[in-house]
Amino acid sequence: MILLIYTVIAGLLLKVPLLPALEETVRNLYFHVCMWMAMMTLFTISVVNSIRYLRTFNLRYDIYARQYAAVGILMGLLGYATGAVWMSYTWADPNNPAYASFSTIAREPKLIGTAIALLIYFAYLVLRDSINDMDKKARISGVYNIFAYAMLFPSIWIVPRILPSLHPGQEGNPAMNFKDIDSNMQLVFYPAVIGWTLLSVWIATLRIRVNLFKEKTMIQ
């Protein structure tokens, strides 16, 4: 909570280097990028829980995996939405009609890659919820989750870096590189990542508690 309050206040007030194409929008680093960081963390927790389920066959871990993945998708969607806003005012040429710059923006490998990754995770939710038998559901979706996580890396980390792109972060980890991020911005950025991640983990644990409660009442 404190971390997030600090993020919003400091993120809006502290001095940032003004780059020509970005200007003040570079502050979006504290919001847009953190959404993706939170998503990655949640998907990682989700796959760890899937593996734990497959080792122990304790259904509780399957619920953990499902809820963490669901909140991860939420963060991914928010990252996508904020990215759409940000991009509209930095990449798109203001003098051109939108459909003229659409062809270059739609070719962005990062956009396509994240779209694929999110669709794979949607398929995970659909697969898991479409099987009625509880053990079968947990086992199949657990295995699928591992594959989904494996697909996440080529689609959002590897392929976008091979292809030419407008999106920053081509030659390394965007914003994690000590050389290309201003030291003032680091002061806000790291707490911001931790704060948003903790917030999303909190939402996920709320969902887990609800669903564990639901399972318990269903068994009785």
Place this chain on the structure above:
Amino acid sequence: MRNISRLFALFLMLLSTTLLHAQGDSSLQNTMRSNGRIYVVITVILVILAGLFLYLIRLDRKMSKLEKNN
């Protein structure tokens, strides 16, 4: 299942925003580009807040339904 399909529809809508952007009237465009485009940051924060709140309200509704059933 219904929730997932709703989320999925939202996702498709987000994909199509790339097509629709920058077609608003020019006064909106001018505001968004003034003051070093700080309003873009504001919009981004509002999008995140709106998304999180909608999600939490849905969760809240689900929980009250559960409580009612017991």
